[in-house]
Amino acid sequence: QAKEDGRNTHRFFETDMGTAVNERRELITDLRHAIANDELEIYFQPQYSLESHTVSGFEALVRWDHPKRGMVPPMEFIPLAEDTGLIVPLGEWVLNEACRLAAGWPDHLRVAVNLSPRQLRGHGFGPVLIGALAKSGLRADRLELEVTESVLLIESEEILDALHQAKTLGVKVSMDDFGTGYSSLSYLRRFPFDKIKIDQSFVRSMAYSDESVSIVKAVIDLAKNLKMTTTAEGVETELLLEMLKDIGCTDAQGYFLGHPMPVSQMQDLIYACGDKAPLAVTAAQ
Ligand code: C2E
Ligand code: MG
Ligand code: MG
Ligand code: MG
16 A cells, blocks of 8 residues: 555656646746747836935846736746856846936936846856947946855856956946855955845844844944945835834835836836935835
8 A cells, every 4th residue: 555655656746747847848938938039027126225315226127927827926937047048148138128228217326237147157248248338328337236145156256257347347236135145254255245235034024033133233334344335125114114224224125115116117206316306215005
């Protein structure tokens, strides 16, 4: 009986695996098609300065509205794109499109673009970056590159070279999701980031944990000493916003301040940014 069960389990497992593999293959084919046919879209999420209470820029977040599946979350297709190398054309498209759109905003607004380590390997990234700036006419210091800490980053001289080249051009470089990797501190020693983005998990837990408040404060102080600014990610409540202000965080981003939105919905906010008057920081939607 046990043997029988074991075999059935095994068969089930194989079937599930088979389905998963087919599904993955199908999604890869569709993603390749989506990249080639301009079916991806960028949503922009506002980033606020806690010093001036104004929008300082927007983070570009890629969206894929699959014709049959609907919105596929980046957490599902970015890893797939990384595994297959499709992240290179995808990332190039996002960078070009984000720069092109940002060039039309008031010129104190920055645009932040996420990069995967794989885009920075080899020697292809420099020309892609120079091309994106040249084609769009975007001033280099209005572009920020967000790189997530990852084992790849620190081990690769190629990646460090690519980031140094970006800095030489005047582009800003941020460390995304700070605190979630194993070696955040070693990264800070190896590369002069302009900004640290404190991961949402730390920010969120500040609401109920004094330890988290202490950790976030320590990160902010550390960043200050290293002449870096800090953006808190995932700010969902007014309370968190006030706490972050109190402990000296310089910038914030999150649903309380504004959700990622399609370009078609940005007009009012961009217009309001144009006269540089401080915007009331109020709950979005
Ligand atoms: P990330 O760069 O850390 O981006 C922040 C994520 O948190 C975004 O998810 C954003 O929608 C979400 N978020 C913002 N505010 C809040 C909040 O208050 N509460 C909560 N719960 N979530 C919030 P999204 O758009 O699903 O993107 C997920 C991740 O996918 C990004 O994390 C980034 O690592 C990656 N990603 C997105 N677009 C790109 C891209 O163009 N290229 C690459 N390489 N990665 C990308
Ligand atoms: Mg990011
Ligand atoms: Mg992040
Ligand atoms: Mg992330």
